[in-house]
Amino acid sequence: MARDDISRGAAESLRRLTGAARVARTFEILADQGALWVWGDEDETLFTEDGDRRTLLPVWPHATLARLESEGEVTGEYAIRVPVDEFLKEWLPQLAEDDAAIAIFPVEDQYAAVLPLAEFRSRMTAALRLN
Template identity: 35%
Template sequence: MKGEAVRGFPPLPAEEADLWSAKPGASRALYLVRTVVAAGLICAWGDDEDTAVMADSEGRVVVPVWPHPDFAIREFGPVTPDEKPIPADLDRFLEVWLPGLAEDGYGVAVFPVGARIAVTWTPAQFASKVRAERAKLR
């Protein structure tokens, strides 16, 4: 699956993945917002029943998200029949996933690399960042 298109995602060159994985958290967060808005897609990790969760540095339960499945594979891979990247349409993520995360009291772990989360945002903060980026493009 690595390096192949995954349900709407174009292949991600390894050099680009290496470059962004090595960037500091603030740069990865900005890249994620810009990329998911441009593509209209976002990626989580899990199985057919559940989405993976992790704890941030303050012990909050968060759902990790990435701008491309290859980043998720780098973090949680390899892909198995039980676990894989979960691509999501960005609008569905905003309208369905985020309210569910808010209801559960979960945050959004933005672009973790080596278990280092770029930033943890509440669902409302994540939605606000996406809306602001979309407004810039109008």
């Protein structure tokens, strides 16, 4: 099993955490692994919307978690690994242009949190310093 991946049992344990605990654990894992996971295909990344029609990018701390949430919905989609430094430097500016926010670790369409980009950057930077 790849270092970025985890067993289904470990994934289910993480999925059972409260929203606040999932957020905290997500930032710890991202800092440790140096990567996050999004869902999409070879051409694009999957976005979603909240009830206010705000564009959200769902992110997960492990590929297994992304697969448990999204797999089977559309043929050809899969978990995409994005290095944290690339995400901060390249993805966040593009997401700002799209007026998007980050949906942390969705489980059954329930986000652990929805973070504005500046808050995501601040929390990720703090987690990296602690790592």
